Amino acid sequence: MGFKALGLETCPAANAAEAAQALRTLTRDSGDYAIIYIEETLAAQLGAEIDKFKDSPTPAIILIPGREGSIGLGQSALKAAVERAVGTNILGD
């Protein structure tokens, strides 16, 4: 809600189905949106949809903690990328 005041476009979604629908609408004409921020709690249920965009330069889908605070999904994306590149987790946590 607060992001709207900053001039960002917001797409409210109450559940995973609505979020998936919103994500599809946003990404349909690729190039319109460069960055999409999505709450971790919703992203947790949209793994496949988000993974589709992992290897394309746009859009960047970034997980942010929701109102309830971080559940560590954002950090796990970092870990996954390291594991993919190096073959093992070398961050030590």
Next chain:
Amino acid sequence: MASTAVTPTRMVLNQLKGRLKTARRGHKLLKDKRDELMRQFMDVVKLNKQLRIRVEDGLTAAFASLQVASSIMSPEMLEQALLYPRQSVELGMTFKNIMSVNVPQYSFHTKNNDPSEIYPYGFAQTSGELDDALDKLARVFEDMLELAQVEKTMQLLAEEIEKTRRRVNALEYVMIPELEGNIKYISMKLEENENSTKVRLLKVKEMVLQDAHHYK
């Protein structure tokens, strides 16, 4: 190891030697590329880790302030206050080339540059907590943009490293040993042919001499 599909001729041997040379050079180049990509990747990962922590802390604090604001003000008032944004953000995107990987670079312009101008409402009917929450959000937003850039870079680099690593391994453990095996097979075969030719000539010479001089 050496597949029997190769014909043991000098021409094929030369071809294989050329291919081995190319494979060796490609392997060396790809290995260098992988190492450099990995170095860049580790820098990006470190940066990403810091930014991620900063953004998550910042957002949690901002949401907490927003929660306080929404408990003080009525939901309708809050919604009304935030309904129409005064600020607008324009996001520009260019690509930067890191080791032939195109990574996005974001640049953004805000319509209002004065940080006190972001509040889309009058101060009379809203609480100070809301101002506080928006201020925190605005501050964390720059980090969020940088995080987006760094995280995307990280993902793209990870993909490229994975690809490069596979290529290096395929060359090192499959292509090059196979070529070497084939070359060895052909050169051995050629040597064998040479030996048998030599023996045959010796034998023929002996027979000819016996015919001419009736040697016993």
